[in-house]
Amino acid sequence: MNIDTKYHGTVAVKEEDIIHFPHGLPGFADEKRFVLLPLADTPFVILQSVETPALGFVLIEPFSYFPTYEFELDEATVEQLNIESERDVAVYVILTVADPFHETTANLQAPVVINVHKRLGKQVILTNPPYKTKHRLFPEKVAT
Template sequence: MNIDTKYHGTVAVKEEDIVRFPHGLPGFADEKRFVLLPLADTPFVILQSAETPALGFILIEPFSYFPTYEFELDDAAAEQLAIESERDIAVYVILTVADPFDNTTANLQAPVVINARKRLGKQVILSNTPYKTKHRLFPEKAAT
């Protein structure tokens, strides 16, 4: 099927590439079908709504940028995602892209967790954590 996207124009995707978010995303409860699209020649990925062309979130895999990032997935989230093994899990965080780009931040408080094998996703809001919604992606280059 073809979908219209925010950053890639019209792209062909297979039904098996769709990641289902049964409860939507916070603030987007009705958006339940997304696809992950690489952003050419970057480490970034777009979480693109399969239904709403203007809805696409820029994501990164956080561990390369935040090597000490860790959290424990609660039992309810693990059950919703039908996780059977850690190998099934892909973790991303949503970026807020700034101008200049060096001021871009990552939301470490609400990672997007995907069961890559079953194509199920959930944005998990962490509580009792030191993580915030805005961590600089490039802290050493922070603008003064």
């Protein structure tokens, strides 16, 4: 099927590529079907709504940028996503893209967790973590 997207225009997606978010995303409870679309020649991907073209979130895999980032999923999330092992899981974080770009931040307090085999996803809001909703993606520039 073809879908209209925020960043890629019209793209063809396969039904098996759709990730189901049974409870939607915080603030977007009715948005339950998304696809991941790579952003050309970057480490970023777009979590694009299948239903709403204007709804696309810029994501990154956080561990390359934040090597000590870690959290544990609660049992309810493990069950909701039908996770059987760590190999089932992909983790992303939503970016707030800034201008200038080097001031872009990542929301480490609410990662997007996806069971890549079952195509189920959830944005998990971590309670009492050492993380905030705005962590700078790039370290402060070094003066030259």
